[in-house]
Amino acid sequence: MHAATPLISTISGGLVLAFLLGILANRLRISPLVGYLVAGVLVGPFTPGFVADTSLAPELAELGVILLMFGVGLHFSLKDLMAVKSIAIPGAIAQIAVATLLGMALSAMLGWSLASGLVFGLCLSTASTVVLLRALEERQLIDSQRGQIAIGWLIVEDLAMVLTLVLLPAFGDMIGAEHANTGKLLRDLAWTIGKVIAFITLMIVVGRRLVPWVLAKSASTGSRELFTLAVLAMALGIAFGAVKLFDVSFALGAFFAGVVLNESELSQRAAHDTLPLRDAFAVLFFVSVGMLFDPMILINDPIAVLITLAIIVFGKSAAAFILVRLFGHSKRTALTISASLAQIGEFAFILAGLGIALGLLSEEGRSLVLAGAILSIMINPLIFAMLERYLAKNETIEEQIVEEAIEEEKQIPVDLCNHALLVGYGRVGSLIGAKLHQVGIPVVVVENSRSRVDALREQGIKAVLGNATKPEIMEIARLDCARWLLLTIPNGYEAGEIVAAAREKRSDLEIIARAHYDDEVSYITEHGANEVVMGEREIANSMITLLNLDKEPATPRECPI
Template identity: 55%
Template sequence: MPHADNLISTLVAAFVLAFAFGMIANRLKLSPLVGYLIAGILVGPYTIGFVADTTLAPQLAEIGVILLMFGVGLHFSPADLMKVRKVAVPGALVQIASATGMGWLLGRFALGMSDVEALLMGFALSVASTVVLMKALEERRQNKGEVGRIAVGWLIVEDLVIVLALVMLPMIVLPAGSVIDPGALGLNVGWTLVKVAAFVAAMLFVGGRVLPWVLVRIAHTRSRELFTLGVLAIALGIAWIAYQLFHSFALGAFLAGLVLNGTPLGHNAAERSLPLRDAFAVLFFVSVGMLFDPTILWREPLAVLGVLAIVLVGKTVAALAITSAFRLDRATSLTVGASLAQVGEFSFILAALGMSLGALTQGTHALILAAALLSISLNPFVFLIMDRLGGNPPGVRQDGEINPATA
């Protein structure tokens, strides 16, 4: 059994290196995600030394995607989103459209990509990381204030768009050389939307009654292990059903978390799933790093600078323009702009889906990963620049609320 230890070797290498480089990143005041990605690069096929199992890692990462989306659903608050809907919903949609357009222009006219590949690259660059955002807001004590609610609501809308895109892209992105029948495509997309709506309705109305009842019965056993196992079984089980129906684990996992979020035991479910979610999220970021070819940084430096400029400058300027149009004060606009100047986990998921569909090349995938790694690393400095421009006190109090006397 020469390969019997592949799983153990992959897990050991991933966790040990992720911990080491995550600590180094944290000491450097960077997001630990940077350390996890670097750990993946070191055990990937593009660097010398130990190479982790490149077939096992993506499967483990898929579990990480499920638990990440489950966590998004568990922490999704429709009430909080409704409070900022007038800014967050149109703002997120316009910002996604503008960043996708910038990515298309760069890819189509500067990098020689096809329309589909350029659009998909721009779409991947348009979405920011909720994990990075929440860490930045917590460090600035703005997660509870109006600024935090707007920024988080904005990203929640982006997350919802991505969940839908993950379901729709396999039907819209066809193999090269395929003849597109607009009528058949429209019918296929329409039917899928009907099935998605029916699945969402079933989860919210039927699952909203059955799952809480199941959790209560499990809680009556007074067994922490059974409760944790039950929460994990619900998340993975519903994600698997969604995959069978729509080829998307993300939709089912998100809906499972959303349903449990509204139950009396939703807080306990979130608490029990957190350690597993964190562990597999680390594996997800490590596996993403394994796919990154670092040589692109010196092979195509102008292309890397181009995609990085879209994330750091283009998205920030677009957010500032949108928030200014909604007459938000200077401090809020600058903070929201800085919050969006990065890309993360959903960009990775979209890029991986694009590669599996044959719509993205390995080089374009590497460009997206380079933009993510560099933008996450530079995001704290973007916040510092925004602070210099007036994004922090005196316009914002330490609790994150806007101070009308000084804003």
């Protein structure tokens, strides 16, 4: 009964080895992602010892992509998406074209056919969703303009790959036929674009009303399990429906599920509750990629591997850098986006597999794609580390502030002092802000949601777009002359970092923060907060107060039977 357990052995073997090698990588001061990839190589079919189920691992990894993209969608409004369309659409298309042409040039050198070169080049053109998002999350760039451009760019790449996956079989038929059927190709293209538009329209028109309503109903039951189940059911259900009904990718379906839920007050809770699952399955994604890699390609064809890697890391990055600069963005933004895109991932594997099935790509071609993916994912954290060192060395603090100001819509310090500096404008922050406005206390809000900042500015409230952990953002919000600092963000440990930085600059500042747990209260207090409010404790105190125990103390008495 217990002999055949491929699912359990794959998950347990992959996670245990990924944990051990991730710890080792962290000790060596390199990204844990490298440890996860090496773990995949070790449990894969090309190395001796334990071999995980190679058919199950990609499906488990796909779950990670779905949950990760859903979480990104929860922090990415439609307004944010439309704000970067002017650079994301032409930039992504041009960069795909450049990478494809470079791949075709390499294939011509290797003596492959034109069709093989086209498929190979397309495989090298699209970045990995998981790698890009993990890199941005680690550096708190998801909500920055740089992060939003990179994510918008990635979405356009995903859409382009969806069209490619649909059109490739028709292209393969044309190659094999004596007479090319251009009409069929055009009909397939129109049909695919129509389905993508239909899906996005359905999510915007129906989903943005239905999804928040379902989540609110689940929350009203008071059951945490039902709420979490509702979040997972919607993320996975919409992603699966997007694939089955509209032929778009799991990642794109999950992303738009998160986007339509973004407008709900429960979006932060949904993101928090799914975080452990997202992290676990994201690790399995990297393990599954490592399982596909045959290290012998490095010995058998090292020159081709190096050229493939150069196209991914330098060719794509150079194209992205030039395009972003042409659109008038700063060098810092261009370098960040270039580093984000200097790798390939899940769509490359899917496209290479389809190319082999259609007879358009050889096994050698797929091996080069996998080698390029593995190596580019491994060195991507190193590229970001080099970028951070370069920026730290070549930019003064003043230049960094100027760069951030350019990226964040040329923000300048607010012309206000003796104000309440309110960090976070969710459910708690908005209630505090409304009360302060009512009694006439000036407020400056720091928020990392562009849509919320725009809404506040339309109401005449001074708002700064950015992350409060960044000193330059707090300078723009005039921390130096604020009367109070009020932290309403749900992450207590992030609040502690903000408190520590603020206390270092202002020993006289009154700081009040929010927390969920006792350990968060201790952490924030130790870092310098004057008061820390824990929601559950305050609810209990309020309920005790309402009992009027001081006026009417309760005394036990005999209960008649």
